[in-house]
Amino acid sequence: MYKCAIILAAGEGKRMNSNLPKVMHKVCGKEMINHVIDVMRTADIEMVDVVIGKGAEEVRKGTESRNINYSIQEEQLGTGHAVMCANEFLKGKSGTVAIFVGDGPLITENTVRKMLDFHEKGDFKATILTSTISDPAKYGRIIRNENGEVKKIVEFKDCSEDELLVNEINSGMYCFNIEELLSSLDKLNNNNAQEEYYLTDAIGILKNQGFKVGAFDVPAGEITAVNSKVELAHAQEIMRKRINIKHMENGVTIIDPNSTYIDCEVEIGKDTVIYPGNVLEGTTIIKEECILYPNNRIYNSILENGISIQTSVVLESVIGEKTTVGPYAYIRPESVIGKRARIGDFVEIKKSTIGDNTKVSHLTYIGDAEVGSGCNFGCGTVVVNYDGKSKYKTIIGNNAFIGCNTNLVSPVKVNDNAYIAAGSTITNEVPKDALAIARARQRNIENWVVKSGHSK
Secondary structure, three states: OOOEEEEEOOOHHHHHOOOHHHHHHHOEEEEEEHHHHHHHHHOOEEEEEEEEEOHHHHHHHHHHHHEEEEOOOOOOHHOOOOHHOOOOHHHHOOOOEEEEEEEOOOOOOOHHHHHHHHHOOOOEEEEEEEEEEEOOOOOOOEOOOOOOOEEEEEEEHHHHHHHOOOOOOEEHHHHHHHHHHHHHHHHOOOOOOOOOOOOHHHHHHHOOOOOOOEEEEEEHHOOOOOOHHHHHHHHHHHHHHHHHHHHHHOOOEEHHHHHHHHOOOEEEEEOOOOOOOEEEEEEEEEOOOOOEOOEEEOOOEEOOOOEEEEEEEEEOEOOOOOOOOOOOEEEOOOOOEEOOOEEEEEEEEEOOEEEEOOOOEEEEEEEEEEEOOOOOOOEEEEOOOOOOOOOOOOEEEEOOOOOOEEEEOOEEEOOOEEEEEEOOOOOOOOOOOOEEEEOOEEEEEOOHHHHHOOOO
16 A cells, blocks of 8 residues: 655746746745655655646756656646646555645645544545635635535635635645546546636545545645745745744744744754844754844854854854854854854954864954964954965964964965964964064154145
């Protein structure tokens, strides 16, 4: 017996008004289609087929790492037609197929598991995922008989006055017995105003054959589909609330969840405190007892325990425990900052390693450099790593002292315990324990202002 899933993702999504295929728009850092695929996998459905059409190559490219099957819907002729296009995927299988939509990213593992269990224990040939809402608007209605069994699905435009009063709606997501679904698909026709093949008609076919059809009612937030940028923002809001609640339940303090933006794959340790305006993206890992003061952006980075960051940007980098960053620091990709370091205001670090206990307190640029532990950088230091054609490396040993307004012209090496006088431009290696002075000797010209006519 098989348990598999088909995800419908062939629609054009005209209402999104975008060049990007609808299902590739992201909700909390992950494409909608990948939310659905990943939920299927966490619910132990290993065989997943995605029906693609408009923007097929982009959808393939964005989902290929998930190791899934693809079916092609060349023309968009309705949901029933989309499932017909997955005929080869279903052929030869028996058991249950779950059918979900690629623009429904809010479905949860718990709902998928419970729906499958409900379907199989109820011995239904089809189960409809439904929701009961106060304003059903133009959704199709679930009509039940006096025993509470599903009688039919009625599209909004075909509803009678009594049927319009029904609040249980069709989500467009289902479970089917595979063999009965394939048989029903052979009987579908497009004798309707839109000349499309509707999957809902398969429900009617099964009912007319005397088979049991179930309906599994879930909260409306789970079945929300995204068809416009407005609905995308609404889905983001629902997902963001779920994510923030999960982290708070795990021991994270979020001062204002409504103004904290955390992607779905971010990990955060307990007793970390997050102030408003933080944007935590990608696969960022923030460990325990960190403090993120307002308005940081952290992307695909690792923050060890006890770190404090203020109003800064950290991209694809690693920061050691008990280090402080900011305000207004910019840590660019491939940087590694050691333990108990200080990266201060208006400091930029690019593709560099900074050793433990090193202080880069303010107004400094370090690029393509390897910096030891216990160093101190004076204000205004610049690692001059680019000559207009190539980037070069600077190496600074342990316990070096770099005076204010120093230029380190790469490639260059400053050895352990060396000192560099303020205002120097260093182009040659500085030996261990040496003091380097690379600036013109000061000369005072007496009465120059008066003699030159500059006096006021």
